[in-house]
Amino acid sequence: MTISWKMIAATTLVTVVFSGPVAAADDLNLPRQKIDLVAPPYVHAHEQATSEGPKILEFRLVAEEKQMVIDEEGTKLRAMTFNGSIPGPILVVHEGDYVEVTLVNPATNTMPHNIDFHSASGASGGGDLTLIGPGEQVMLRWKATRTGVFVYHCIPGGPMVPWHIASGMSGAVMVLPRDGLKDGTGKRLTYDRAYYLGEQDFYVPRDAKGKFKSYTTHVDAFADTMEVMHKLIPTHVVFNGAVGALTGKNAMLAKVGETVLIVHSQADRDSRPHIVGGHGDYVWETGKFSNPPQTDLETWFIRGGSAGAALYKFLQPGIFAYVNHNMIEAFELGATAHFRVEGKWNDDLMTQVRAPGPARKTELQQ
Amino acid sequence: MLSRGVRLLTIWLRFAAAAVVAALAIAVLAPALSLWSAPTAPIPDLITLRPGSFAYRAAGEYLRDARPVTAPLLAAGQTPGLSVMRQQVTEADYQRCVDAGGCAPVDGDASPDRPMVKVSFRDAEAYAAWLSRSTGLRFRLPSDREWAYAAGSRFSDDAVPEISEVTDPGRRALVLYDKGADRADGSVKAAQPIGSFGANEHGLVDLAGNVWEWTTTCFERHSLTSATEAETVTANCGVRVVEGRHRAYIPDFIREPRAGGCSVGRPPSNLGFRLVRDD
Numbered sequence: 001m002t003i004s005w006k007m008i009a010a011t012t013l014v015t016v017v018f019s020g021p022v023a024a025a026d027d028l029n030l031p032r033q034k035i036d037l038v039a040p041p042y043v044h045a046h047e048q049a050t051s052e053g054p055k056i057l058e059f060r061l062v063a064e065e066k067q068m069v070i071d072e073e074g075t076k077l078r079a080m081t082f083n084g085s086i087p088g089p090i091l092v093v094h095e096g097d098y099v100e101v102t103l104v105n106p107a108t109n110t111m112p113h114n115i116d117f118h119s120a121s122g123a124s125g126g127g128d129l130t131l132i133g134p135g136e137q138v139m140l141r142w143k144a145t146r147t148g149v150f151v152y153h154c155i156p157g158g159p160m161v162p163w164h165i166a167s168g169m170s171g172a173v174m175v176l177p178r179d180g181l182k183d184g185t186g187k188r189l190t191y192d193r194a195y196y197l198g199e200q201d202f203y204v205p206r207d208a209k210g211k212f213k214s215y216t217t218h219v220d221a222f223a224d225t226m227e228v229m230h231k232l233i234p235t236h237v238v239f240n241g242a243v244g245a246l247t248g249k250n251a252m253l254a255k256v257g258e259t260v261l262i263v264h265s266q267a268d269r270d271s272r273p274h275i276v277g278g279h280g281d282y283v284w285e286t287g288k289f290s291n292p293p294q295t296d297l298e299t300w301f302i303r304g305g306s307a308g309a310a311l312y313k314f315l316q317p318g319i320f321a322y323v324n325h326n327m328i329e330a331f332e333l334g335a336t337a338h339f340r341v342e343g344k345w346n347d348d349l350m351t352q353v354r355a356p357g358p359a360r361k362t363e364l365q366q
Numbered sequence: 367m368l369s370r371g372v373r374l375l376t377i378w379l380r381f382a383a384a385a386v387v388a389a390l391a392i393a394v395l396a397p398a399l400s401l402w403s404a405p406t407a408p409i410p411d412l413i414t415l416r417p418g419s420f421a422y423r424a425a426g427e428y429l430r431d432a433r434p435v436t437a438p439l440l441a442a443g444q445t446p447g448l449s450v451m452r453q454q455v456t457e458a459d460y461q462r463c464v465d466a467g468g469c470a471p472v473d474g475d476a477s478p479d480r481p482m483v484k485v486s487f488r489d490a491e492a493y494a495a496w497l498s499r500s501t502g503l504r505f506r507l508p509s510d511r512e513w514a515y516a517a518g519s520r521f522s523d524d525a526v527p528e529i530s531e532v533t534d535p536g537r538r539a540l541v542l543y544d545k546g547a548d549r550a551d552g553s554v555k556a557a558q559p560i561g562s563f564g565a566n567e568h569g570l571v572d573l574a575g576n577v578w579e580w581t582t583t584c585f586e587r588h589s590l591t592s593a594t595e596a597e598t599v600t601a602n603c604g605v606r607v608v609e610g611r612h613r614a615y616i617p618d619f620i621r622e623p624r625a626g627g628c629s630v631g632r633p634p635s636n637l638g639f640r641l642v643r644d645d
Contacts, residue, residue, distance in 0.1 A: 073555045210473075248547035256536075317536025319543050340543065345534040352535070355432035357589045358600050 028098060034058045037089035040171075041240055041252055041337075043194040043263070046092040049180030054096040056141070061088065062104040063113035063154070063169070065218055070202055070236055071243040071334065076214040077202060078221040079241075080113070080154065080167040086241030087198025088152070088171025090263060093144050094178045100141045101126075107135035110218060112156050113164070117142060118306070119150035119173045127155040144175040148288035149307035153267045159226060162268075166203055166229055167218075168241065170267035172196060172307045177289055181282075181311075184292030189282055191261035191311060195252050197337060199266045199302070199324065200241060201234035234269070236334050237324060243334035246322075254314050256343025262322070265307035271335070273310070274299040274325035277318070278339075280310040299325045316350070317343040407462055407500035411452040412643055413569050415516060419444055423523050425510045425607045426586035434538070435590075436530040442511060450508070450516045451640040453560050453571050454481040454579065460493060468496025472621065481577045483557045483636040487606045487618035490580045490639040497641065504644040510583035510607040512642060517609070520566045520573040524613045549612055557636045578610035578634035585615045610634055 033055050038044045061082045068079040068086065082088025093099055099120075105113050112133045116125035120142035123129050132138045154169035155161050181189040204212045205224035212235070215221035228235065240246050254260050259281075264273050273280075280297035287308040294300070302308045314320070324335035424437040461476035463469035469492050472484050485493075490507055497505045514521045529541045555576070563575030573579075584603035590596070608614045614634050616623050623633040 248543075251543075251547075317534070318539035338543075340540065341536070342540065343536065345536045350535075352533075355429050355434075355589070356427075356587055356600075357429070358598050 028056060030054060030056050030098065032056045032058060035091070037061075037083060037091065039083070039085040039089060040087055041195040041197055041246055043090050043092060043174075043196050046176075047094075048176065048190055049188075050094050050178055054094070054098065056098040056100050057091075057093050058100045058102070059091055060102045060104065061115065062106065063109060064106070065109045065111065067214075068168070069242060070204070070238065073212075075204055075212040075236075077204060078167065078215050078218045078225075080111075080164050080169045080218070082115075082152075082154075082169060082171050086168035086200055087196070087265060088169070090172045090174060090196040091152075092174045092176065094176050095144055095147050096178065097144045097175075098141055099144055099173070100139065101130075102137060102139045103130050103132065104137040105132045105134050109134040111160070111164075113154050113169070114156055115140070115152055116155040117150065117152045117173060119144060119146060119148075119152070119175055121145065124155055125152070131156060144173075146288065147175045147177045147290055148284065148286075149174045149263045149265070149309045150287065151265050151267050151305060151307050162229060163222065163226060165267050166201065166225070168200060170200075170265065171198065172263055172265040174263060174309075175289075181289060181293075183282060183295075189293075189311060190259065192258040193254060194261040194263070196263045196265075197239045197246070197322065198241075199264065199269075199271050199335060200236075200238055201266075201269050202236040202238070203228035203233075204235045206235075234333060237269070237329040238334040239322075239337040244336075246337035248338075251319070251338040251340040252322075254339050254341045256314050256317050256341060256346075259311055259313040260339070262310045262312065263307060264302050264310070266302050266304055269304045271302040271304075271329075272299050272325045273302060273308075274323055275312060275339075276321040276323060277316065278312055278314065278320050281313055282311040284309045314339070314341045314343070315346060317341050317345055407459075407466075407497055409501055409503065410455075410459070410497075410641070412449045413452050415448045415450060415568055417444055417447045418515070420515055420518075422511050422514050423525055424588075425583055425613060426588060428588045428590065430531075430590045431592050432589075433531045433533055434529070436525045436527050437588075439525075442515070445511075445515050448508075448512055448516060449643040449645060450512075450568075450570060451642070452569065454577055454638045454640045455490075455493060456480060456560060457482050460485070463493050463496045466496060466500070468499070469493050479559045479561075481557050481560060481572065481636075481638045483577055483638045484621045485580075485637060485639065486621045487580045487616075489621070493639075494641050505641040506644060507580055507582045507639060508642045510581040510609060510613075513579065513581050513609045516568065516570055516642075517573045518566050518568060521609075522574060522612050555635050557638070574609075574611045576611070577636045577638040578608040578614065580637065580639045581607045581609055583607040608634055608637060 035057055064081045064084045068077050070077045103115055112131055114127045114131040116127035120126050126140045130138045130140050150173045152171050154164040183189055203225055205228050207213050280300055282293035283297045283300045284293050285300045285308050320339040322337040323330035329335045420442050422440045422442040424440055428435050428437045456478055457474040457476050457480050458478035460482040464471050470489055494505045529538045532538055557577050561571050563572040565571045566573050584601045585605040587600045589598045605615050606618050608616050
C-alpha cells in the first residue's frame with residue numbers, strides 16, 4: 001500500500017508542474033485584505049453585511065502532520081491538519097469576493113497535500129491546482145459565487161483522500177450574502193457570536209487487548225488505520241478534534257438573550273445536531289443561504305461532506321449540550337460540546353413546580 | 367404417532383429431570399467441597415484504625431422547604447475502630463476470585479500491583495462474599511461514613527455553600543459545572559500502580575487517587591420542612607455512593623462510568639474498591 005500511494009502522489013505532482021504558473025491576481029483591480037485565521041471553535045472577525053464592493057481576501061493555510069491526543073485516555077492520533085487544528089479554521093468572505101489562498105506544505109511534512117473547496121468551481125475545487133510536496137507552497141484564487149457554508153478538505157488522490165480527511169484535514173468556508181443573512185420573508189437576521197464546530201470521525205486501530213495503538217510515523221499508521229476505516233465504524237466522533245475539547249473550561253460562552261450562529265461541518269459522515277434544552281431558531285440545514293432557513297427545529301441534519309448553519313437565541317442560563325443526537329455517538333464516542341450560558345432564569349418558560357420527594361399515594365392512584 | 371411422540375417426550379423429560387437433580391446436587395455440594403479442598407485466599411494487609419470522632423458531610427441530596435441546600439455536617443461522634451485494607455483490591459486478587467468461580471470475569475491483566483478497575487458494586491460485593499468464604503473472616507465494603515473516616519485528610523468535602531438555597535437552575539448548573547471543570551485539570555485517566563498516590567495519615571494508600579471506591583451507602587434524598595422539622599427520606603439503593611477525589615453516585619451495575627448526569631458533570635475515572643473487616 002505504501003508503494004502505491006507514493007506512486008499516486010508522484011503522478012499527480014507531475015500534473016501540477018505542467019498546470020502552468022498561477023496568475024498573480026494583479027489583473028483584478030480590487031482592494032486586497034489579509035485575513036488572520038483563528039483556531040476553531042472561533043471565527044475570525046468579519047462584517048455580517050458589507051456596504052463595500054468585492055475584495056481579494058488573502059488567507060494562508062499550512063498543512064501540518066503531527067501527533068495529537070484525541071481523548072481523555074490520552075489516545076494518540078497521527079493527525080493531519082490545516083493550520084494545526086482539527087477542524088481547520090473557517091474562512092469568512094462575502095459573495096463576489098475573491099478568495100486567495102496560499103497553501104504551504106512545510107519541509108518537515110512527509111506527504112503531498114492539497115485543498116478542495118466545495119465553495120469553488122472547477123479543477124476538483126482547486127485540488128488539481130494545489131497538490132504540493134513537502135517544502136513547497138502554492139497560491140490559488142477562486143471567486144465566491146455562491147452563498148452559504150461549505151466544507152473544504154485535502155484531496156491528494158486514491159486512498160490518501162479518505163485517510164487525510166479521517167486524520168483531520170477538513171474545515172469550512174462561509175460565504176455571506178453582501179447584505180447579510182435573511183429569514184424566509186427577507187427580514188435581516190444577525191448574530192451576537194459565531195462558533196464553528198467541525199465534527200470529526202477517527203478510526204484508531206487497537207492492539208490484541210483492545211487498547212488503542214499509537215504509531216511513530218504517519219506511514220506506520222496507514223495500513224492499520226485503513227483497515228479500521230473500511231469497516232466504517234469510527235472509534236471517536238468528536239467536535240474540535242478531541243473528546244471533550246469544547247467542554248469544561250473550553251465550553252463555548254454565551255449570554256441569555258444573545259443570538260449565536262453555529263456553523264457545523266462534517267466531511268465524512270452524516271450528523272444530526274441538537275441543542276439539549278434549546279432549538280434551531282433558523283436553520284440552513286443544507287447550509288446554503290439562498291434557500292430560506294427552516295424555523296424552530298429540534299434536531300437538524302448535516303449530510304456527510306457538507307456544512308450547515310443554525311441561529312439560536314439562548315433563553316435560559318446554564319449548560320446547553322450541543323450534541324450529535326445519535327446519543328451513542330454523543331456519549332460513547334465523544335460528539336458532545338457545551339455552551340456555558342450566563343444570565344437570569346425565566347420561571348415562565350420553565351419551573352420546578354414541586355421539588356423531588358417521596359411519591360404520594362393518592363397521586364399515584366389517580 | 368402422537369402417543370409415541372408423547373411417550374418419547376416423557377422418557378426424555380424423566381432423563382432430563384434426573385440430570386437436573388444430579389447437577390443441583392453437585393452445585394449444592396460444590397461450594398462446601400471447594401472450601402475443604404481449595405487453598406484459602408491470602409488474608410489482605412489490613413490497617414486497624416483506632417476509634418475516634420470526626421465531622422462527616424452527609425452524602426445524598428438535601429432539600430429544605432423544597433430548596434436544595436448543603437448537606438449537613440454531622441458530628442459523627444465516637445466512631446468505632448475499623449480494620450481497612452491497606453490498598454485497593456488488585457487485579458491479581460480479583461483474578462483469584464474469578465478462578466475460584468466467585469467473581470464475574472472482567473477485563474484485566476491479573477497484575478499484582480495494579481488496582482482492579484471496571485468493577486461494579488455487584489462485582490465488589492461478590493468479591494467480598496468470596497473472600498469471606500475463603501478466609502473464614504467477615505469482609506465487606508465500607509459505608510460512606512466509614513470510608514470518610516478512613517480517608518481522613520484525603521476526604522473531599524463536596525458541599526457547595528454558594529448554591530445552598532439557590533433555586534435558579536441555571537445558576538446551580540453553572541456553579542456545579544465550573545467546580546467539575548476545575549477538578550478535571552491534570553487528572554490521569556488510566557489506573558496507576560498501587561501506591562502511586564501515596565499513603566494518608568493512617569498508612570492507607572491511594573485514597574482519592576484516580577481509582578474511585580464503592581461504598582454500601584445508598585443514594586438518599588432528604589426533604590426537610592422547617593415549620594415542623596419533619597424529614598422524609600427516599601433511598602435509592604440501585605445507586606450507591608462511590609468515593610475518591612470527589613463523591614459520585616453510580617448505578618450499582620456500572621463498571622465504567624463515562625458521563626455524569628445528563629450531558630454535564632465529571633465522572634469518576636475508574637471504579638475499584640477496598641474492603642473492611644468486621645471483627
